[in-house]
Amino acid sequence: MNAHDLDETDYPEEITSLPDTAPCAGKSAGRPRAADKEARQQALLQTAGRLFLDKGYGSVSLEMIAREAHVAVRTIYVKFGGKVGLFNAVIASRRAHFFEGMQSMETDMRPMEQVLSDFALRFLELLSQPKSYQLYRMVVGESRTSPELAETFYEAGPKRTRVELARYFDRPDVRAQLRSEFSSDVLAFHLLNCVLGDGMCSVLFPQESALSLEVRQARVKQGLQLFLHGVQRPAL
Template structure:
């Protein structure tokens, strides 16, 4: 076995220490952490979790394996940190949905804003790459990786919308039996087959996106019965 594979195997088997979290870092340490996470993002998306080499990551980031171990514990710890960083970058904008009601938006306006934001973020190259990475992973850590992605992405998005819908129910604006399920249903109506098409490299026009959001909001709020 090569030295590279020996090092990767060692790092895969190392268990993170309780104090392995990157806390209390100096500005120089934060910059080093960022370089490692950026390099990890590139390598994981290019090669997948199982094939990704920590040596390759550190070659791109600069630094030693001991630094990686000190900051992230092991390869899985590094992946988790990369996933959290990427998810925050892609999905943090959804936090704003909590302010929709305070701004006085109607449900129609709030849902359309949310729908357009969903397509903008979910169909971004970064999000598509992350989804491809997770869906195609065949490593021994597959269940953990997919659970992490679900929590950081789909579940996080859905919780924000569900909270908004529950607020509308409590205010007597909407009648929904299960706001969590309703949120997922709305999001799936908006996405349609767009995410699959993006995974296959197919283009999606602005006109298609606009129509998808408008029709999803109409169906969600008013149903398909002629009014």
Template sequence: MSESDEKTLAPQGSGSLRPKAREALKAARIVFLDAGYDGATMDEIARVAAISKATLYAHFSSKAALFEELIRVECRAVNANLYVPDPQNDSIEAELRKVAANFRRIFAQREGLDIFRILIPVAPRFPRLAEVFYEEGPGAAIRQIATYLAALSRAGRVRISDPDLAAHQFLALVAEDTKLAGALAFPRPRAREVDHLIDSGIAMFLDFYKA
């Protein structure tokens, strides 16, 4: 059985995982972070999880399947901490500022980039893993912001014909630098610089999409 055969990937429901599978995921995170995707082995993951290799394969048919489930769990954990903007709030600026600050804070803490760092070197070989990461991670955040912007547009408070595109543009204005800086472990920018970046980004965004 090949550990890297992408054809064996199958979605796993993290909410229904059994205790042994959850232990395997915890161990997999440790091993993947230490050795990277290519350096990690199912033998080592089973050893760290204190389960047999047969038990590990009973829950995850391959290393790729295990990594896919880890991506899902990690991304959902990060997204659970995303701020959900309120379209009923009178101040659009205040809500967008909360979204921007919250998004930057999550990635400044590095946890949001751990799996991203592991995935980048192998993404060309495993496009499904990259798709899962995007859909469960950044894609989910963008959809949440797009839902908020669509509600504002329906209420006539902004004029946005493509909320999904606008959500992409907003995050690019206020948080694009976090990806590269976080991936390269650069020092965090000063709070004054971050505030200026967020405020100017919001001003540009709202000026373009004003009703």
């Protein structure tokens, strides 16, 4: 997220100054390190995400977020363009956390079942988090009064996931293993549904805790078997 790195000049003067007891007190002020910028940005995104879930998207103002995150309101406008852009960054950051360290599917040359299993385990872990259930319910509940909320959520979350899967299925070596009558978009859609199962019931009747690794592995194994059985070309 280099384009959204927070700079020390984005903060009010009284916030950027360090107390005398700080480890680096007494040193001359300078540009913050990249790690510090990233930490500050993540703190802002975490604060915004918590407020959105606790109070609802429509009830949260940028002033409220800025006050709790100890940043200037103009920081949010400059870096994210406003509340919609900030919400988009919250979704993108949360998604990136669960897919961190995963090799790009467009260049991952492992067998298809291994690549899809790796993806599906991370995908199911993300969607089985209690915060994910809260997020889905908030988006559905406020989509009429805040249509930009639903559009932003779809673009940053579900659509991005489907696009990445479709690109993988479009790879010539992968495409050669799959039945030609199914488009890459259809393949992506059905893979997600095979892995997720009855997703709407999960949103309406959420778990109190995330699914265990054993449960996720069992669901992914069964879902992939169902998916591959229906879409793979028969062996010659």
